[in-house]
Amino acid sequence: MKKQAIAIASILAIALTGCASGAGNDTTAGVDTNDLLTLTPAATGELDLVTWNLPFGEPASLDPIKSFNYAENTVVANLCEGLMQLQPDFTIEPGLAEKVDTPDNLTYIYTIRQGVEFWDGQEMTADDVVYSLSRHQNADEGSYWAGGLVGNIASIEKTADWEVTVTLTKPDAAFNSYMVTPVGTVIQQDFREAAGESFGNPTGKVMCTGPFSVGDWDQGQSISLIKNDNYWNSDKQAQSAQVDINFIVDAAAIATALDTGAIDGSYDVPLGALKSLQSSTEGSLYLGNSLQLVAIIGIGNGVFADPAVRQALMMATDRDAIAATVFEGTASASRSLIPNNGWAYGDSEFTDGREELAPTTTDIEGAKEVLKDATVDLTEPIKIVYPSERTYYADIISEISNGARAIGLTVEPAGVPSAQFGAFFSDPAAREGHDAFVTYNYMDVPDPLAFLRGIVGTGGSQNYNEYSNSTIDSVLDEAAATEDDGERAELVNEAQAAAMEDLPWIPIVDPAVRLFMNDRVTGAPASFVYLYYPWAADLGASGE
Amino acid sequence: MTFILRRLAALVGVLIASSFLVFAAMYAAPGSPENFLVQGRTVSPEVLAAIREQYSLDDPFLVRFWNWLTNVLHGDFGRSLANQQDVGELLAGRLPTTLMLVTLAAIIIIVLGIGMGIVAGTRGGVVDKIILLGSNLGFAIPTFFAALILMSIFSVGLGWFPVFGSGEGFFDRVWHLTLPAFALALPSSAVVARITRTSIREERDSEHSVMARARGVAESLVMRRHVIRNSMLPVSTIVGVHIAGLIAGSFVVEYAFTLDGIGTLLVHAVQRKDFAVVQAIAIVLVAAFGIINLLVDLFYASIDPRVKVETTR
Numbered sequence: 001m002k003k004q005a006i007a008i009a010s011i012l013a014i015a016l017t018g019c020a021s022g023a024g025n026d027t028t029a030g031v032d033t034n035d036l037l038t039l040t041p042a043a044t045g046e047l048d049l050v051t052w053n054l055p056f057g058e059p060a061s062l063d064p065i066k067s068f069n070y071a072e073n074t075v076v077a078n079l080c081e082g083l084m085q086l087q088p089d090f091t092i093e094p095g096l097a098e099k100v101d102t103p104d105n106l107t108y109i110y111t112i113r114q115g116v117e118f119w120d121g122q123e124m125t126a127d128d129v130v131y132s133l134s135r136h137q138n139a140d141e142g143s144y145w146a147g148g149l150v151g152n153i154a155s156i157e158k159t160a161d162w163e164v165t166v167t168l169t170k171p172d173a174a175f176n177s178y179m180v181t182p183v184g185t186v187i188q189q190d191f192r193e194a195a196g197e198s199f200g201n202p203t204g205k206v207m208c209t210g211p212f213s214v215g216d217w218d219q220g221q222s223i224s225l226i227k228n229d230n231y232w233n234s235d236k237q238a239q240s241a242q243v244d245i246n247f248i249v250d251a252a253a254i255a256t257a258l259d260t261g262a263i264d265g266s267y268d269v270p271l272g273a274l275k276s277l278q279s280s281t282e283g284s285l286y287l288g289n290s291l292q293l294v295a296i297i298g299i300g301n302g303v304f305a306d307p308a309v310r311q312a313l314m315m316a317t318d319r320d321a322i323a324a325t326v327f328e329g330t331a332s333a334s335r336s337l338i339p340n341n342g343w344a345y346g347d348s349e350f351t352d353g354r355e356e357l358a359p360t361t362t363d364i365e366g367a368k369e370v371l372k373d374a375t376v377d378l379t380e381p382i383k384i385v386y387p388s389e390r391t392y393y394a395d396i397i398s399e400i401s402n403g404a405r406a407i408g409l410t411v412e413p414a415g416v417p418s419a420q421f422g423a424f425f426s427d428p429a430a431r432e433g434h435d436a437f438v439t440y441n442y443m444d445v446p447d448p449l450a451f452l453r454g455i456v457g458t459g460g461s462q463n464y465n466e467y468s469n470s471t472i473d474s475v476l477d478e479a480a481a482t483e484d485d486g487e488r489a490e491l492v493n494e495a496q497a498a499a500m501e502d503l504p505w506i507p508i509v510d511p512a513v514r515l516f517m518n519d520r521v522t523g524a525p526a527s528f529v530y531l532y533y534p535w536a537a538d539l540g541a542s543g544e
Numbered sequence: 545m546t547f548i549l550r551r552l553a554a555l556v557g558v559l560i561a562s563s564f565l566v567f568a569a570m571y572a573a574p575g576s577p578e579n580f581l582v583q584g585r586t587v588s589p590e591v592l593a594a595i596r597e598q599y600s601l602d603d604p605f606l607v608r609f610w611n612w613l614t615n616v617l618h619g620d621f622g623r624s625l626a627n628q629q630d631v632g633e634l635l636a637g638r639l640p641t642t643l644m645l646v647t648l649a650a651i652i653i654i655v656l657g658i659g660m661g662i663v664a665g666t667r668g669g670v671v672d673k674i675i676l677l678g679s680n681l682g683f684a685i686p687t688f689f690a691a692l693i694l695m696s697i698f699s700v701g702l703g704w705f706p707v708f709g710s711g712e713g714f715f716d717r718v719w720h721l722t723l724p725a726f727a728l729a730l731p732s733s734a735v736v737a738r739i740t741r742t743s744i745r746e747e748r749d750s751e752h753s754v755m756a757r758a759r760g761v762a763e764s765l766v767m768r769r770h771v772i773r774n775s776m777l778p779v780s781t782i783v784g785v786h787i788a789g790l791i792a793g794s795f796v797v798e799y800a801f802t803l804d805g806i807g808t809l810l811v812h813a814v815q816r817k818d819f820a821v822v823q824a825i826a827i828v829l830v831a832a833f834g835i836i837n838l839l840v841d842l843f844y845a846s847i848d849p850r851v852k853v854e855t856t857r
Contacts, residue, residue, distance in 0.1 A: 057812070060581075060627045139590035142598075144581075147588035201629045202637075219637045220804025221709060248708050248802040252692055260700055262707045418815060426579035 031323070033332045033340040036289040036512050036526070038088050043523035043540025047240040050521055050539050053266040055254055058220065058247040063200025064182035064208075065135050065143035073182075073531035074267065075245060078225050080208035082184035083110050083129070084176065086532045088525035090289075090344045090446040092177055096124065096186050096209065097164075100179075105171040105481060106154075110179075112162045116232040118188045119213040126158045131189040133166070145183050148461050149175065149450075171481035173488055174453075177344070177445040180532045211238045211537040222246045225536055239523060239540030258282070258516050265517040265539075267530050271392050274328045277516050287330055288513030288526030291342045291443040294396070295334070295505040296384060300465035302435040304382050308374040309409070310503040313382075315367035316403035319360055323509045326395045330514055333360035334507035337455060337499055344446040346489025353493030357500050367407045381410040385424065385437040388415030393438050396508060424464075431464065439505075442528065448492050449479050456499045467504040519544050548838070555834040559827060560613070566826040567609050570819055577601060577625055577817040599625055612823060622820030626813070631820045635806065635828070641710045642794055642805035644717055648725035649732075649794075650787045657733040658779060661740020662772065665748070675737060682734030687793065691727040691800035698723055708802040724801045728794060732786035739782050743775035750774075777848055784840030788833045 056071040067076045085095035094100070097110040116124040136143040136150045143150070152169050159165040168175060178184060191199075191207035198204030202217040211231045215224030225243040246263060248254050251272035257263040258273070259280050269277055269285070277285050298304050319333035332340070335357050343350045371378070384400070386393035397413040404411040414434070423430035424437045431437070441462070443451040453476050454462040456469065472495050479491035513528050522542040524535050578595040596602050600611070615622060621631035664675040685693075699707045711720035747753060753770045757763065795807025806825050813821035 139588070139594040140598075142591050142595050144587055144591075146591045151588060197623070197628055201627045203629060203633065218804065219634070220641075220808060221802070246708065246802065250800055250802070253695070253708055253800060253802060256695055256700055257707050260703075260707055420575065422580055422815070423575035427575055430575060 031287055031329055031332055031512055033289075033510055033512070036287055036341075038289050038525065038527045040286055040515070040517065040524060040526050041522045041542065043239045043521075043538065044543035045239075045541035047521065047539070047541050048242065050240045050243045050264050050536070051262070052243055052245045052536070052539075053248050053254060053257065053263045054245050055249055055266060055268050055270055057249045059223070061200040062206045062214065064132075064185040064187060064206075065141060065145060066200060067182050068144040070268065070531070074535075075223060075225075076182070076185075076206075077530060077532050078212045078243070078534045078536045079206060079210045079214060080182075080185045080187060081210050081534075082179050082181065082186070082532070084179035084184060086180040086445070086529050088527045088529050088533065090291075090341075090527065090529070092180055092344055092445075095180070095184075096129070097179070100176055102176075102483075105173070105483060106168045108166045108168075108176060109159070110164045110166070112164060113232070114162055116209050117230055118191070118207050118209055119228055119230075120188075120191075120207060121230070122188060122190070124186060124188070124209055126160075126162055126164050128189050129164045129186050130156055130158050131192075132186045133164070133184065135192075136183060145181070148454075149178055150183060173480050173482060174445065174447045174450040177447045177450065181444055211236060211534050212243065215242065220247070236534070236537055238534075238537040240536070243536045243539065258518070261518055261520075263518075264521045265515070265524065267513065267515050267524075267535075269514045269516045271327060271330075274330065274514070278328075280516075283516055283518040283520075286513075286515040286517065286526045288515055288528065289341055290511060290513045290528040291339050291446060292511050292513075292528060293334060293337070293339050293439075293441045293443075294331070294508045294511060295337070295439055295441060296400070296436050296508065297439050297505050298436050298465040298467075298503075299431045299434050300467075301433070302382060303374075303376050303378060303380045303409070304435040305465075306374045306376045307502045308370055308372075309376065309378070309382075310506055311501070312367040312371040312374070312407055313400065313404060313409065313411070314503060314506045315358075315363045315370065316407045316409075317400045317506075317508070318362045318403060319508055320362075322396055322399050326392050326399070327509060327511055331509040331511040334510050335360050336496060337505055337507050338448040338451060338496060339443065339510045342443050342446050342451070343448055343489070345485035346492075349486055349489035349493060350448065353489070353496060356493075356497065362403065364403075364406050367403075371407055371409075378409060381412050382435050383412050383414040385414045385416055385421065385434050387418040387421035389418050396438065400508075440511075442531075445532075448496065449476065449488065452476065452492060452495055452499060453480075456495065456502075456504055463504065465504050467502070469498065469502065472498050548842075551838050551841070555831070555838070558834060559830055562830045563613075563823055563827055564609060566823060567612065567819070568605070570814075570817060570822055571605050571608075573817065575817060577819070580816045581625065599623075608819075612820070616827075621824045624813075624818055624821050626816045626818045626821070631824045634809070634821065635824055638804055638806045638809050639828070641717075641721075641803050642791065642798070642807060645710075645721050645725055645728065645794055645797070645803065645805060646787070646790045648718070648721055649729040649790050652725055652729035653732045653736055653783060653786060653790075656729070657736030657783070658740050660733070660737040661779070662744060664737065665741040665744030665775075666767065666771075672741075675741070679734040679737045682730045683738075685730065687727055687731065687796045688800055690730045691724065691797055694723045694727050695801070710803045710805075721803070724797045724803060727800070728790060728797045732790070736779065736783055736786065740775065740779050743778050744771055747771040747775045773847060777844065780840055780843050780847075784836055784843075788836040791829055791832050 059072040059075050062076055064076055064080050067073050081095050083095055083097035084092050087093055096113050098113045099111050101109040112126045112129055133156045135141045136146050152172055154167045154169045157165050188207040195204040200206055202219050205214045211228055212225035213228050215226040217223045222244050227238040227241050231237055251270035255273035255276045259282055261282050303309050323331040323333050336354055384397050394413050401411040454460040456467055456472055457476050458468040458473050475491055475495045479488050482488040515526050521539055523538040523540050578592050624631055624634055660675050664672045699705045705723045706720055709720055711717040748771050753766055756766045756770055795811055798805040798807040810825045
C-alpha cells in the first residue's frame with residue numbers, strides 16, 4: 001500500500017515538473033515584461049455590435065468622481081473624458097484641454113478645447129470644467145478622489161473664456177498626469193444639477209463628451225455603450241455602433257462565454273480561465289504592458305515588522321515560480337515596487353535605476369545571512385491575510401511559505417471573506433492584530449513618483465504600516481518640485497533604492513494585462529490603459 | 545378564515561422580528577459602510593463624514609431601525625448606499641428574474657420529483673432502481689457543479705441554450721432560465737422523488753388500500769383514491785419547504801449563470817453593508833417563506849379533512 005502511494009506521488013511529481021518545464025523552456029520562468037504588447041492589430045472595418053465582459057462585476061456608479069476601481073473606470077473611460085488623455089504607450093496627450101502651460105511649478109493653465117459638444121448637443125464650456133474639477137473639493141459630492149493630490153489644490157478658476165487655471169499649495173510634478181483620471185474629467189454642470197441624487201446611477205446616468213454615450217443599463221446584467229456620431233475628434237471615432245458590456249464574474253462562466261463566442265472579448269480574464277483560453281480556437285489571448293503589481297503589505301506588527309525578515313523573505317521566495325505556475329506564465333518576478341516600464345518620462349534613468357536593484361533570483365544563503373540582523377522572535381509564525389474566495393492568493397502565500405521554511409521562518413496563509421478583506425485597506429481596526437496582507441495594486445498614472453509616494457511617503461494613501469523615513473520624504477518632496485524629467489527620475493530612483501532596502505511592501509510579481517479577443521474583433525489596446533482611455537472606440541472588425 | 549388571518553398576523557410579527565435581527569447583525573458586522581464604499585481608497589475625512597451624514601449612519605442603532613421601519617410602512621424602502629438608487633426600484637428590476645427562476649424550478653420539482661417518485665413507487669423493478677440511482681446522484685451533486693455540467697453539455701457542447709443572461713420577453717426568458725432552473729431544482733427534485741416513492745410504498749401496503757383491493761375496487765382506482773392522494777400529505781410539506789428554500793438558494797445559480805436576480809444583489813449588498821438593500825431582500829425572503837408555508841398548510845387542509853376541522857374550530 002505504502003509503495004503504491006509513493007509510486008503515485010512520483011508520477012505526480014514527474015507530471016508536475018513536465019508541466020513546469022513545458023511552460024517555460026527559456027531561462028526566465030514567467031513572461032519577459034519587455035516583450036509585452038501595447039496594441040493589438042488595428043480594426044479594418046466597423047461593426048454593429050460587440051459584446052464585452054467586465055470580470056470585476058457591475059459598476060456601482062458612472063459618476064466619474066465615484067469611479068476609483070476596475071469596474072467603474074473601465075466603463076467610464078469610454079464615456080467621459082479628462083483634460084488630458086493617457087495613450088496606450090503610457091504617454092500623456094492633450095484631451096479636452098488643447099494645451100497646458102506651467103509658468104511656475106504651482107500654476108497650471110489649461111486652454112479648453114472649443115467646439116466640443118456633450119451628447120445632448122450642448123457645448124462644453126470652461127464653466128463646465130471649473131464645475132467638474134471643483135466637485136472633488138465639495139465634501140457633499142463625496143468624491144473618492146478627494147484628499148491626497150486633490151487636497152493640494154489651492155484654487156480652480158476660470159481665467160478667460162476658454163482658460164482654466166489651477167493653483168497648487170505646494171509643487172507636485174505628478175499633478176498634470178492626474179488630469180487623465182477622474183480628477184480631470186469633465187461632466188455637464190446643468191445635467192448634474194438636474195439629476196440630483198440619481199446622478200451616475202442606472203436611473204440618472206451621466207452627460208459627457210466621450211466617443212460613446214450610455215445606452216440601456218440592464219441592472220445585474222449589462223450596460224450598452226452607443227457610438228457618439230458627433231464626437232469632436234474625427235480621428236478617433238468609435239469603430240462599433242454599439243458595445244454591450246456584461247458583468248459575468250464567475251471564472252468558469254467567463255471561460256465558457258469567451259470560448260463559445262457568446263462574448264467577443266474581455267480584459268483581466270481570470271487566472272482560472274487561462275488554460276482553456278490559451279488553447280481556444282475562437283480567439284487569441286494577448287499579454288499587454290501593465291502598471292500592476294502583486295505584493296505583500298506589512299502592517300507593522302509581529303515578526304514581519306522587522307525589515308531584515310522582509311528582506312530575507314523576499315530573497316528566499318521563488319518569485320519566478322509564482323509567475324510561472326500561479327500566473328501560468330503571464331507575469332514576471334518583480335524587481336521593484338515600481339512595475340517595470342511604469343513610467344511616461346525618464347526611460348533611461350528609470351531603466352538604469354532598476355538595474356542597480358537586487359536581482360529577482362532566489363538566494364537562500366544570502367537570505368539566511370540577512371536574517372542574522374533580525375531582532376525579533378523568529379519562532380513566531382507570520383500570518384498573511386488574503387481574501388479566501390481568491391484561491392490563487394493562497395497558492396502565492398504557499399510558495400512564500402516554502403521559501404520561509406528554507407530559512408527557518410514560518411509563514412501561514414490566513415483566509416478571510418472578501419467582504420472583510422476589503423476593510424484591511426480602509427479600516428485600521430480591521431488590520432489590528434495581523435502581520436501582513438496581500439494586494440493586487442496598480443499605478444493610477446504612469447508616474448513612479450506618485451506611486452512610490454503613496455506607498456512609502458509619510459501618511460501616503462497606501463502606506464498601511466505607517467512607514468516613515470525622513471530621508472525618503474525629503475527626496476520625494478524634492479522630486480515633486482523638480483521640473484526636469486531626467487533629474488526627477490534620478491531622485492525617484494534614490495527613493496526607490498531606499499524603499500527596496502526597508503520593504504514596507506514585498507513586491508512579488510508584475511502581472512501582464514490579460515486580454516482575450518474573439519477572431520471577429522480586434523483593435524482594443526493591450527496595455528494597461530483601459531481605466532482612462534476609450535479602449536472600446538478602437539474595437540472593430542478584424543476582417544476575418 | 546380566522547385561520548388565515550391569524551397566520552398572516554403571525555407572518556407580520558415574524559417579518560418585524562427577522563428584519564430587526566438582520567439589521568442588528570449588519571450593524572454589528574465588522575467594517576463601516578462608507579469604508580466599503582470607497583473601496584479602500586484613502587478619501588478625505590470630510591467626504592467620509594458627508595457620506596455618514598447623508599445616510600444617517602451616525603444615528604443610534606434603535607433610531608435607525610425605527611426610522612427604517614416607519615419608512616417601510618409608508619412604502620419607502622430607502623436608498624441603496626452603494627449606487628444611490630431607490631431600493632424599491634432596484635428590487636423591481638431584479639425580482640422578475642428570481643421569481644421566474646424559482647417558478648420554473650418549482651414546476652420542475654413538482655413534475656420531475658413527484659412524477660419520478662410515483663413511477664418508482666408504483667412500478668418497482670429496473671425502473672425503480674434507475675430512478676433511485678438517479679435521485680442519489682441528483683442529491684449528491686452540488687448546485688454549482690450541476691450548473692457547470694449542464695452548461696458544458698447543453699450550452700457549450702450542443703449549443704442549445706445560452707451561456708449567460710436572463711433574456712428579454714417571456715419566451716426568451718424561459719429559454720435563458722431553463723438550464724439554471726434545472727441546476728437549481730436538481731437536488732430538491734431528488735429528495736422529493738425519494739420521499740414520494742417511500743410514501744407511496746407505505747400507502748400501497750396500508751390497511752385501507754389492502755381492504756379496498758379486497759372489496760374488489762379496481763387497482764387504478766385504489767391507486768388514485770387511496771395511495772397517491774394519501775401519500776401527497778408528507779410530499780406537499782417537503783415540496784413546500786424546498787420551494788421556499790429555492791429563493792434563498794438561487795444566488796448560487798444566479799452567480800454561475802450571471803442572472804440579474806435578487807440573490808446576486810443580496811450577496812453584493814451584504815459585502816458592502818448596504819443596509820437598505822439587505823433589509824428589503826430579507827423581508828422579501830421571509831415573506832416568501834411565510835406565504836409558501838401558508839399555501840402548503842391550506843393545500844394540506846384541502847386534502848385531509850381532519851386538518852381542516854382542527855384549524856377552523
